[in-house]
Amino acid sequence: MAQGTETPAGPPDSTSPGATGSAAYLRRRTLRRGSAGWLLLTGLGVAYVVSGDFSGWNIGLSKGGFGGLAVAMVLMGVMYACLVFALAELSAILPTAGGGYGFARRALGTWGGFLTGTAILIEYILAPAAISLFIGDYVESLGLFGLTSGWPVYLACFAIFIGIHLWGVGEALRFSLVVTAIAVAALLIFAVGAFTEFDAGRLNDIPADPSAFGSNSWLPYGLLGIWAAFPFGMWFFLGVEGVPLAAEEAKDPVRSMPKALAISLAVLVFLALITFVSATGAQGANAIKEAGNPLVVALQGTGEPTALSRFVNYAGLAGLVASFFSLIFAGSRQLFALSRAGYLPRFLSLTNRRKSPYLGLLIPGVIGFTLAAWSGNGGRMLNVAVFGATISYALMALSHIVLRRREPDLPRPYRTPGGARTSGVAFVLACSALVATFLVDRDAAFIALGVYAVALAYFALYSRHRLVAAAPEEEFAALAAAEAELKRD
Secondary structure (H helix, E strand, O other), X not given: OOOOEEOOXXXXXXXXXXXXXXXXXXXOOOOOOOOEOHHHHHHHHHHHHOHHHHOOHHHHHHHHHHHHHHHHHHHHHHHHHHHHHHHHHHHHHOOOOOOHHHHHHHHHHHHHHHHHHHHHHHHHHHHHHHHXXXXXXXXXXXXXXXXXXXXXXXXXXXXXXXXXXXXXXXXXXXXXXXXXXXXXXXXXXXXXXXXXXXOHHHOOOOOOOOOOOOOOXXXXXXXXXXXXXXXXXXXXXXXXXXXXXXXXXXXXXXXXXXXXXXXXXXXXXXXXXXXXXHHHHHHOHXXXXXXXXXXXXXHHOOOOOOHHHHHHHHXXXXXXXXXXXXXXXXXXXXXXXXXXXXXXXXXXXXXXXXXXXXXXXXXXHHHHHHHHHHHOOHHHHHHHHHHHHHHHHHHHHHHHHHHHHHOOOOOOOOOOOOOHHHHHHHHHHHHHXXXXXXXXXXXXXHHHHHHHHHHHHHHHHOHHHOEEOOOHHHHHHHHHHHHHHHHHO
């Protein structure tokens, strides 16, 4: 048994220590296995991210200009590619709902596991709250049912889509795939329309700041603008790393997980390139750099709405729904895994008759709705989410490096091309992106650090002494410790 862990027991539906074995505990915390093949997993990976193509990324133009955001997008694309290759290997080794937490638990111990899982949880609780605000803005701007952006719309988002998740993971992922396909088709149609108005001279129409070091027409805010644009370059890919959270519910995760990660990233890279270039070239970087709906502005400018711009506006709502829906899934699975292992209160990992973690869905939903209704600042919440994401990326990449060096003979059904060098690139770029968040929104970074401090205090003072040895991620780590001890003897 791993140090600091315990085997839970008690009545079959109890989460407190008692007299019975771990089988009853895990029976109430079981997900529906074999519900998702590679296609549904690929759809999930694209769904996490697709809303970022419709809005948000363009603010990076106001930080770095076209050239600065282009370089940032390429570097962040490299970071995600290296990270995805590393996660593909790790998820084939440990295909459980813990995802990044499970990988870090094996490589970096209980503290590393908790730090990683908490960072991921910050990302996946804050991002849906922010997106619900954007959905409200779209509903109001489109005049749907005469609704305005406010708490009734946010409440409807959480209630309807959490309800679908409670129905079952297979049904939820199929719904997500359909909505994502609509959003992707709309992006392709948008690109065709935008390229008919494309003018390369508009790409660099932001006036250069003569006081910025290295500024020119392509880098109007200088070399530092590239770094400041990092968080916005991430918007084209933010969330794809959540695919391994579905590993425990996947069909043949050893094969399907690496395939889904690779295909979803390839789709996202393609969408990022055509969206970024076509939107900026259609109306100019200066025109869309602060637009809330940059694709619509790229098509119609300041003129009257066209049939195509209205279609893209509706499709943007579909993209937001796809990302909102899939991020709720990711947050619930990360919360489920941390709770099942005792890092968070154990009752949060209980599942219903359809094998959905109902409290892991409902409680983050309540938190997300409360934050959306109370704050109303979607940009700030997304910046907090990005801060959590960059911490988790650095720790997951570090986990891959440590496992490669500490356990080179560990069976690896899939091996990362380039090995530890690949994850090393992801680690360096993730650390750079983490620092860049302070350049964009210092308050958001400190808010995230405050949440982190509270969570760490809970772990240090309470939960680290009550971990559950029977949880899959903890058993995996305990087995590794036992094998290492045998080798030393």
